[in-house]
Amino acid sequence: MRIARPRLRLQRSLAAAAMALAMLAALPPTALPATADTNPIVTENAQPGSGGWGLSKLADDVNGQIKGYGSASSVTQGGSISLYVSVNPAQTYTVDVFRMGWYAGSGARKRLHAGPINGTTQAACAPDATTGMIDCGWAAGYAWTIPSDWTSGVYLTVLTNAAGYQNYVIFVVRDGRPASFLYQWGVNTAEAYNDYPNDKLTGKSLYEFNSYGANTIAGTRRAVKVSFDRPFTGDGSGDFFRWDVQLIRWLEKSGYDVTYSTDVDTHANGSDLLNHKAFFSAGHDEYWSNEMYNAAQAARDAGVGLAFFGANDVYWQVRYEASAAGVPNRVLVCYKNASIDPVQGATTTVLWRAALLNRPEQRLMGIQYTSEVTSGNNVPYLVTNSSHWIYNGTGFHDGDAVPGIVGYEMDRYMSNYPAPTATSWTLLSQSPFTNTSGVSDYANSSIYQAPSGAVVFATGTMSWSWALDNYRTTAQIDARIQQTTRNLLNAFLLGVPGVLHDLKLTAPTTATAGQPFSVSVTAEDGQGNPVPSYSGTVHFSSSDTSTGAVLPPDSTLTNGQGSFSVTLTRAGPQTLTATDAANKLTTTVNLGVSAQSAGTLVLAPASTTPTAGTAFPFTVTAQDAFGNTDPSYAGTVHFSSSDTSAGVVLPPDTTLTGGKGSFTATLVKAGSQTLTASDTAGTFSATANLTVSPGAATTLLLAPSTMAPTSGTTFSVTVTAQDAFGNTASAYAGTLHFSSSDSAAGVVLPPDSTLSNGQGSFSATLITSGPQTLTASDAANSLSATASLTVSTGAPSAVHDLKLTASSSATAGQMFPITVTAEDAQGNPVTSYSGTVHFSSSDRSTGVVLPPDSTLTNGQGTFSATLVKAGSQSLTASDAANNLATTASLSVNAAAASRLVLAPATATPTAGSSFSLTVTAQDPYGNTDPTYGGTVHFSSSDTSAGVVLPPDSTLAGGERSFTAILIKAGSQTLTASDAANAISATANLMVSAAPASKLTLATATATPTAGTSFSFTLTALDPFGNLA
Incomplete structure (x- = not known):
């Protein structure tokens, strides 16, 4: 809308809503589309629905009983979202989150309840003086992480304060799933018209009619930027209930595979459109960024269908800016006047059809905005070109009317602007009306097919969805518009009717090898109808490339159809393909080919070189003439072999299961052998030629050329490694060591050796006459062999x-x-x-x-x-x-010690001086006994004070040196004794006095007479009192 007056909002009482739901429930059920298999939407809508999502006591912007907004317009599963809530006065509030859908008419399913939560009255939201932008910047009140089981969709959060006042916060949950259809909710346009707070004093939008307060850079009261960080005015749903809810209810009731996003997501991730069959723009989707336009255009040119279920779409170009907090794409910019827009060029925010951009919207949609009627005064939809495939099954004729669904804004084709580039283009309606300026005008709906094959449809009216579901509308459901919409969606899914879409190949699900069967090929449109005008050439191919398979030659069809004969020969799952390369068409059917009756047996050993004595697996298969296994074969199979040795193990006579059997056999004789499986009825048999390898060596065989070699004469000997069955173990790689009981000088034995192919010849010479042995051994493999020989002397020998x-x-x-x-x-x-x-x-x-x-x-x-x-x-x-x-x-x-020998270093030690001595334990023959372990005690005839003798001691190796000190001069003895062993030794010593250290004088009388001679004695003594 571009006129400066308020839009009328369609508000209905709960009673009226309940009546509408009752009328819906009374209608015949809508059939699911042919392609609607089980998908998340079907699964989700099978869950019980919930009530309580309608608002019973609406908060208003003036009093702000409770208002809020989200941190994002959309969020992925596993992502988090925060709510910014203001309550007036401060009080608690609750949060209830509902997913909007069908839910058997309930319309929603509750996914979360939280609270009560303590709320605050947040600051008033003031506009920017230059741009007029209102960014509330409130504090977050509640946040949560989106669970992975929250199905993609539009979610309404019901905020309820303690006084019972309510308001919505709306957001979308995305899942990134490549669903058939991608539904874009137009949050841009909702924010463009949002004049929160609608208090007739400060609220501002991108429009003059509902903006208040001071003029902005626009020269009027309107803003040139609006923020996503503010509540929506009114009930807070952003006009969701006006046109979106009806389309969503019908889509989900019908079971279409749809996933949801917003235009912010299209702007940020435009390439995501390529992951879907078609992209839906719904309701009022007026504000598009350059990135959005490019994404939709690129999707169309890549074959993705576009459906514009509203009007006045793609009208203004916008840009995005980050919020004051730095969050990308939270500010919508639209100056609507190139002269004041600071950005000039491809992203200047003016009309798309303006000469500066020169990208009129009808180049994308097929039609573009013309004018409008007063809200609530919709006019009838008048059908034209009713033979178009989109009206198939509707019963529409040219001029038929559908009341009440054209308005309030309308689009039409304008010849003064370029038409879309299309291979076909049709205006589907021409609905006259008198616009709000009193001028006669008309609305068109449009459909065209782009060169890429993409179908682009535009309704030319905002209220198309009212004929699909009449929740909160003044219109009635119209089955013809529902069928028209189904035809469109089926074309998105399957292709356009009447236009060659693919080839259909029909064949039996089973066939018998070698027997011909019939197939048919039909050239079909996207709805499965034959295309009689088809003139292409069909080429046939099969996964069965066996000799004997017979396919039709390259052929044309008659009136789009043809029947042919095919013969396949390889049993099992096979494919048959019909291809028209020129038209890039191909179709393939799967069929099961059964074998004919068995005509031969095939014996397949797992190895043609089994090991002797080791069971080896093999299979026996009953096959038909084409080498197919005959699962119905019921004959008895008998087994035989050229190896009749003891130890051979063959399977017993047996039948096969499903024409095949797995068995094991054990052969024991090395060399060429055969294994035969034969039908006991004598009809057929199969033989496998095998080369049996010897087993691992388990024994050695030693064979001398003579059992009575001559002493000193060389003789030959052969060593053979054999397996457990007597086969030469040709793979034996062990090392042989030779030994003999004859260890005489001159004995010659082979060196350590290996064998060649399990055998080796050697020579040996033994010396000692009489019984001898010769042994070959492999210690690493625990193998040995011994030959018993009798060595002869030969002719008599001389003494050497x-x-x-x-x-x-x-x-x-x-x-x-x-x-x-x-x-x-x-x-x-x-x-x-x-x-x-x-x-x-x-x-x-x-x-x-x-x-x-x-x-x-x-x-x-x-x-x-x-x-x-x-x-x-x-x-x-x-x-x-x-x-x-x-x-x-x-x-x-030495023998055991029988005596001790004590040997002093000197026989005349000096009194008080240390002297050395040695004690030896000897046997009777004078040998030192190194094993002697007795304890030696020392004693002396000198018992004077100061005598030092060794302590009781043991000897080392039968001998030990000691020191001693004697004191008393003269003859002395020193004795070493071992009382336990009753042995001792004594040394006789002559102790010499030490040097004199004092003199003593002894008089004959102590009272000599004066003048009379008396005698005295003078004696020199050492320190120990010995006469020096």
């Missing part, structure tokens, strides 16, 4: 040397055994030896006992010897006559 065998250690004084053997060069005994053996030793101590000179018996002799000197000793056996000798080294250990 004597061999003396003795223990490596002996104990002094204890007899130990020795053995002497006369050996040949290979270390074998020479039984004919008759020489005399003489024994000698490095130990020549008294007590040594050696064998006497002796002869051997059959080249061998056992003797005993006794050595007494501890330490390394040798024992020699020699035959001087035959120049033979052999020596054995051994270690002689």
Whole structure:
């Protein structure tokens, strides 16, 4: 609207609303559109509806009993929104949030109740002196996060103060879902007309007629900027109930898949329009930004349908600015006069049809605003071009009228402006009226198809939705307008009737391999009707590319239809496709191809190289002539194999399931083998050729070339790795180690070796005659094999040397055994030896006992010897006559200690001076006993004060050094004793006096006579009183 007078608001009492709902309920149910499958809108509207969303005690702007606004005009699921609420006087209030829809006629569903909440009286909202913008900047009163189960839609928040006064806050919940239709609620226009506070003193809008107070930069009272941060005047719904609610109720009642947004969202995220079949602009949608216009135009040019269900749409260009708090797109800017707009160019805020912008709205919509009637004085809608597909099924004829739905603002085509670029364009109505200036005018509705194929429809009236649902309207529901709207929405969903849309291919759902069946192809429009004028060429293809499949040649249709014959051969799910590449059409049907009766068996092992002794899987399939599995085959299958070894395991005779069976078999003989499956009726069979691989090696086989090798003579030996079934384990990679019971010098065994293909030949030489063993072992794999041999001496041998065998250690004084053997060069005994053996030793101590000179018996002799000197000793056996000798080294250990030996460093120590001494534990042969563990106690014949003897001590290795101090000069003894072991040792010492340290004088008489001689003695003493 552009005239300077108030708009009349349609207010109805609750009683009138209830009556309208009752009338709606009495009407026949509206059929769901063909494409309305289960979607969030259907699911949501199946929920129980709620009452209590109508306002019973309306707050007003003058008193401000309760008013509020939201932090955003729309919010996503999971996003948060805040309410800014003022109450007068200060009191509590509650918040109830309703989603608007159909809900079986209830019209809404309550999703949230909060409160009571403590409210305050917020500051009055003052206009900016220059722009006239009113930004309330109130403090937030309540906030919440939108749950994920809040379906996209228009939500009304009912604010109720403690005194019962009420007002709305309206917002949209978005879900970003690629629904068929995107509904844009026009918050821009609601804010443009909003003159809160409508107190006839300070309120301002973008219009002169309802702005008050001082003039702005516009030169009049109207503002050039309006803020979203203020309540809507009146009931707070922003005219939602005037045109939007009826369309939303009908859409959701009909089950259309629709999601919701606002024009702010279109401005910010215009590319989102491309995610939908069609975009809806509803009601009064007058104020558009450059970004919005571009987004709608781009969507149309990409094939997205546009529907303008209102009038006076896309009239003024606007810009957005951030709020004082920095929130983007919270200020709407429209100077409406290029001379005062500080921004010049493509975004100057003037009429879209103005020469400066030169983008008249009918280039987008097909029609544009012309004029209006007084609100409440709508005129009839008069039909033209009733043969157009949009009127199909309505019964409309040219000139038919639908009362009361044209107004209050109207659009029409204006020939002095460019028409839309279209492949087809039709004016669907011409409704005459006398406008508010008394001038005769008319309104058009329009539909055109863009080159992209997009359909663009415009009603040319704000009140089209009143014929869809008459909640709070003066009009009546009109089934013909409902059907017209359905036809439009179906065209958005399916394509335009009568225009080639696609090909339809009809075929049976099942066929038999190799047997022909019939298919039909129809060229259809978007509504599924044949297009007789179709002249394209149809090409056939199939997922079945098997030899034997027969498809029709490229063909044309007759009157848009054709029947053809097809033969497929591959059983299972298949597709058949008809394509017209020139017209970019293609259609595909799915069908199931069944196999013919089985004519052969197919045996398929999982591997053609199974391992001996290991079960391997295989399948048997009954197939028809085309290689398809015959699920109906009921024959009995018998199994056989060329491998008849013990341990072979074959399946028993069996039937197949669904023409196929999975089995396992075990073969044991390595090499080429066969496995056969045959039908017991003798009709057919299948054989698989296999190469059985040996299993892992489980044993070694050692085979010498002779079991009686000759001493010193090389003989050959073969080692074979075998699996559990006696097959050579050709893959065996272990390392073999060879050993023998013959450890004589000259024995030659193979080095550690691997086998080649599970086998290897080696050579060995043994020396010692008699029973011997030869072993090949693999410790890592716990495998070994031993051959028992008898080594022969061959021809008699000469004596090569004597061999003396003795223990490596002996104990002094204890007899130990020795053995002497006369050996040949290979270390074998020479039984004919008759020489005399003489024994000698490095130990020549008294007590040594050696064998006497002796002869051997059959080249061998056992003797005993006794050595007494501890330490390394040798024992020699020699035959001087035959120049033979052999020596054995051994270690002689001391016997147990039988005495102690005490050895002072000097036999004449000095009184009072420390002297060293050594104590040794010796066996009877004078050997130090390193194992002695007794405790030695020291004593002395000198018991004078000052004598220092070692404490009781143990010895280390049978010996230890100590120190002692004696005092009394003369003969003394020092004794070391071990009472526990009854052994001791005593050293006789001559203690010398220490140097003189004093003199003593002794007179014969203590009373000599004067002049008379008397005797005295002068003595030199050491410190201990010894005569020095």
